[in-house]
Amino acid sequence: MDLDLAWDLHPQVSVRPEPFGALLYHFGTRKLSFLKDRTLLTVVENLATSPSVRTACTAAGVGEAELPRYETALEALVRSSMLVERE
Amino acid sequence: MSASKPTASPASHADELVESESLVEEVSIDGMCGVY
Numbered sequence: 001m002d003l004d005l006a007w008d009l010h011p012q013v014s015v016r017p018e019p020f021g022a023l024l025y026h027f028g029t030r031k032l033s034f035l036k037d038r039t040l041l042t043v044v045e046n047l048a049t050s051p052s053v054r055t056a057c058t059a060a061g062v063g064e065a066e067l068p069r070y071e072t073a074l075e076a077l078v079r080s081s082m083l084v085e086r087e
Numbered sequence: 088m089s090a091s092k093p094t095a096s097p098a099s100h101a102d103e104l105v106e107s108e109s110l111v112e113e114v115s116i117d118g119m120c121g122v123y
Contacts, residue, residue, distance in 0.1 A: 034112040073110035080113050 001075045003054040006086035007047055013082050017041060024082050031080055040073055
């Protein structure tokens with residue numbers, strides 16, 4: 001995943017915040033993804049208003065040391081079509 | 088004499104790796120009865 005590109009939630013994905021993080025449901029693939037971290041939820045929410053994944057992470061308070069961990073999580077969401085690259 | 092404290096143990100590093108893999112968990116509800 002290129003952290004300097006902009007990504008968005010797939011338009012068919014619904015997000016439900018939960019105490020443990022969030023539930024993402026994709027109406028097209030019928031897949032559920034559990035975000036087990038509130039910071040990751042903030043990153044995902046920030047994507048829509050951020051010019052890049054990196055700025056979305058920074059705005060959520062993710063430091064450089066933690067960035068690879070969140071990148072891995074976001075890549076999992078890309079593989080399950082929860083996130084799509086902004087055109 | 089003072090003992091220097093290690094900054095990170097192998098165990099804590101392993102914990103971080105496990106945590107990074109579990110930030111996202113995926114489930115497919117396709118085929119489940121009574122969901123719709």
